[in-house]
Amino acid sequence: MTLRFGTDGVRGVANAELTPELVLALGRAAARVLDAARVGRVVTGRDTRRSGPLLESALAAGFAAEGIDVDLLGVVPTPTVAWVAATDGLPGAVISASHNPFADNGVKLFGAGGAKLSDSDEERLEAELDRILKGEEPEAPVPTGAKVGQIRPAEGLVSRWGDALLGSLDGRRLDGLQVVIDCANGAASRHAASLLTRLGADVEVIHDQPDGRNINDGCGSTHPDDLRAAVVAAGADAGLAFDGDADRVLAVDDTGTLLDGDQMIAMLAIDRHERGALADDTVVVTVYSNIGLRLAMAERGIGVVETQVGDRYVLEALERGGWPLGGEQSGHIIFRDLATTGDGILTGIQLLDLLVRSGRPLSELAATTMTRYPQVLRNVRIAGRAGAVVSAISEEVDRVERELGERGRVLVRASGTEPVVRVMVEAETSASAEAAVDELVAAVEAAASRSGTTAP
Template identity: 55%
Template sequence: MPRLFGTDGVRGLANEKITVELAVSLAQAASVVLGKGRFADGRRASGRRPVGVIARDPRVSGEFLAAAVAAGFASSGVDVLDAGIIPTPAAAFLIADIKADFGVVISASHNPAPDNGIKFFAVGGTKLPDEVEDRIEAALGEQKLSPTGVEVGRIRRFADAEDRYIVHLMSTLPHRLDGLHVVLDCANGAASGISPEVFTLAGARVTVIGTDPDGYNINDGVGSTHLDVLAAAVLEHGADVGIAHDGDADRCLAVDHLGRIVDGDQIMAILALSMKERGLLRENTLVATVMSNLGLRVAMAEHGITLLQTAVGDRYVLEALNEKKLSLGGEQSGHVIMSDFATTGDGILTGLQLLSEMARTGRSLAELASVMTVYPQIMVNVRGVDHHGFASDEVIAAAVKAVEARLGGGGRVLLRPSGTEPLVRVMVEAEEQSVAEEIANSLAAVVLERLAL
């Protein structure tokens, strides 16, 4: 049976995979696992009930799923604070800020509106490691907590959730944004109210798109997966910069004044250099995943910054940041973690810091992003193959070795089997697009020939 939890919680089609029954059961199981030490035989062991924070993005299914999670928590003896529609990083911050015992966000991030997801956060607002998620999944089949009387949890509105988060964001701002004109694309998602307010408070002139959520239009033709819309708006309004969030606002991608995309790798390069200059980049090290562009490694090496790479997933970036006590990491997709201020990717925070660097230096985003040359990158998904046999195939290994020798220091190859489906991803970077395409297709052909089901 496949693992229930994916790389970012449990996600799927709402009311088909992500059902009311599953939401209640997951909340009850999480109460057992995450509330351990608070309970004794279903009753309070610490003198108070555990506290859980619930937040969601605006998609319509979040209404009944949040209610189901709240019911699962409260029926397990957990006091619930319902923060309503707020970004995922806001929920993570609030869990830490009020010292809640755990929390959950109902969101499918950049997925279309019919999907939804359930992701848990531990005390301190950190995402759960795989082993804790596995314990929650195992607890689905075990006895639930069934307190009665005064031991039953309460459900209350988290009345000042937005205000607390906005104050926090403003406290991180190293330089005001006066004089900058920004177009914000909030993906008709969780940032639609907060992000424009924060950038305005920070001094920017703000033009907004994708800020009219109706429950059904989240990520629909707007947001970080549709940057052409933002680019057009930046050019139309003559703005200095565009910032795009995804549905739950844990991502930030950007567009410069010429309408050119600035991705997560480039944003990290800009922030890393700024933080190094200001003495804030601990150990002069940036954390990124193996999917980050080779150009990021080259740029960091040129400026005396070490690039530490992890497996794909912002949770693994965060683990490395915590283990090494580092201050900056993220993904090409725009998940950027600034560990001095956040425990997860925060799209609004990242955008504020990026524009602050523009204001501090007086340089355009295009100038700042030029520190990094983006190598052409080609990704080919080879479907219908035995991804379990990938690692031990000597012919594939030899083909990869030959390609790496050909590329030398001017390119990179990464083959990655899917953990959930018969699929191998072939990624090639090279100095020329045609070379990357040729190598990617040739390696894909080898993988298909060797591993076809």
Template identity: 50%
Template sequence: MSGRTIFGTDGVRGRANSYPMTAGMALKLGAAAGRYFRRDGTDKHRVVIGKDTRRSGYMLENALTAGLTSTGMNVLLLGPVPTPAVGFLTRSMRADLGIMISASHNPHHDNGIKFFGPEGFKLSDEAEAEIEAILAREIDPAQPENIGSARRIDDGLWRYAEFAKTTFPAGRRLDGLKVVVDCANGAAYKVAPEVLWELGAEVVPLGVKPNGLNINDKCGSTHPEAAAAAVVAHGAHLGICLDGDADRVMIIDETGTVADGDQIMALFAERWAKAGRLQAGTLVATVMSNLGLEKHLAGHGIRLERTAVGDRYVVEAMRRGGWNLGGEQSGHIVMTDFCTTGDGLLAGLQFLAAMVESGQPASALAQRFDRVPQLLQNVRYAAGTDPLALPPVASAIAEAEARLAGCGRLLIRKSGTEPLIRVMAECEDEALLAEVVAAVVAAVTRAAGTPVEAG
């Protein structure tokens, strides 16, 4: 087992109780991670583990704990907490490692394991590859006297809540604002409504009754329709839609209109640049962010730095370049002045701060630019094959790029979590856009021998 075959773009992910998301693999993965972080042989090492509300989280939490303690790591169990809370508490509690058990926005039957280093940032590809190399070998257990311990940390969630409130402007309150917050029946179901209430908002909570099976089920950032309807029905000033582990957000204005991560990043970049807070006048986003965002930022003298898809790659670029604002169209908003990963609650608080400080309604802030028409389609392919390597596909892609030259762009990539080839294009001419995507999808589909899927 060489390189990264277990890890994808955001840790290890799959269907619960199926490879690689089994209790046995979680135990081995915990032991491998424990051995990687405990290379000096001392017994002072600790790891914090958080999870979202999936039923399978209990199984994986116990298995990881067994593997980690078997190599001498001391485990601190946080229970259900947002992913950004794990990043924060890993650093705050001086842990060597943080682990979040979550499949983010996926349905309950999936789960995943994400790793954070001692500074609270997600592990690099190189570190993940080293853990996989250890996983492939016989892992040396600790001696009986060096087996690690495990204990519950009951106040971890509220430590994060207190931290979250410090990111809201000092002396400001949310008095007079009614806010719908959809927690996706996920990790933020307790903390998000509480933080908003403590800051003075009238809170309308949705998705706050997790049962282990309803996470992200017709709610949260991937299904904002219910929250949008609630905003209108309750006459709310704003809606905040989080995903299952609360590292993503969608914003809903008072009319029920949804703003994605691109619109939120545009607002924050403009405000931070005007205040002199935007490091080197640069916003970091992925290749999936809309061309309209890039054009809009250029009109404000702000540079857009693009990365591969995945908030981890956004953060890595931000750290290399010394930039402090980035994110993804999907709603990951990374503000390294505050946090080490995407944080939906903190992004929601920053949007509310903009409303309070400007006196403007959400509708005046949330739609910063007109999107260039974008079309995305997925083609599933058989594992072990590579349709993109075949000459007819390469030829179709080259022809599409030539047709879009000067008026749009084409992006072809493999999913990092499932065997899909994603075909995405942007162009002001919607007829040309449809033709180009259809031609590439047809070529990839013929090569893959499988049907196309919706984007």
């Protein structure tokens, strides 16, 4: 068995699909492909899953076997590793399956400089991993003796990342702000509350007692109901819901209403636009971002650049254009001038800073920023080539788009990770969105049936 990269590293059931043997081989492959030998050092972190130490040890062993020293940060958010990698010019790796259940785990890799891997990097890494698993000899002799890499704890690096997050406010503070945070029993549990408290916020914390099995379990950004209730009960100004590795965040306003990544991007973009801090008045979003965001940006003269799904594609576009802000509806938001990847705690700090500076309730800010259009998404499982089915219904897609007009949107795409066609429609009313999705799902099923690719 081997590993293949998805939109955010590799994932699988720990110790079954994602075995220590595979992860050790991945560490060796990454050491060879990511230019780790030139630097001689790599930094790693993990979330709170029970399998984390097991797989972290395997990955570190793989690096060390290639002569690379490994700095272990321990339980930290994914963006902590990315920040250290960027600041010190190192490759980095995180053991995490993000918002997945605790039995899953994964490996996210960063190149030297803290950026996620490109498609070509991943292809080279997969090829090298295949060679290792086949038992092919490496090009150079394996290190022995004093050339074997050292594995060592390096917790002192984490405080530098925290100081950088606080420094992003240029001396401003959050004094007087009452905030509830949901740490998803994940990597934010050790860090988020202390950082917000240092900025002067009055912080109430829920789901910050990880036991190795409760990460994302009925909590965090995928299950925000507890946070919504806690914000209302406390009369708080805002709430923040992190995912398991804290690279993304969703917000809750003072009325208990959930705000997604699109709404946060819209508020942050308009704020930067008004302060002259949004280069070229442009933001970057993915194809799934709500049409309401696009309309809100157009009303204010802010351009929108669209990428495929995946925060690494957002970052690539930001780098190409020299733009500072972009992200995904899921809450992955990247401040390119402050970080190289999505950082949920940084995003929360930036949003709360906007809230303090505005002097307005978060509910009012959100309501006056954009109108979120009803969005309906359905997945249709396909036994064969999902891409061929998508191509086969292009005329039906064009027809539905014409019927919806400028205030509606259709997206039909093949999943990059599973045999599924994703059908998404946005419209001015839920009823019209549902009706359009019904039509397109029927078209997908019919096309799949004609080509013999209907899922069993």
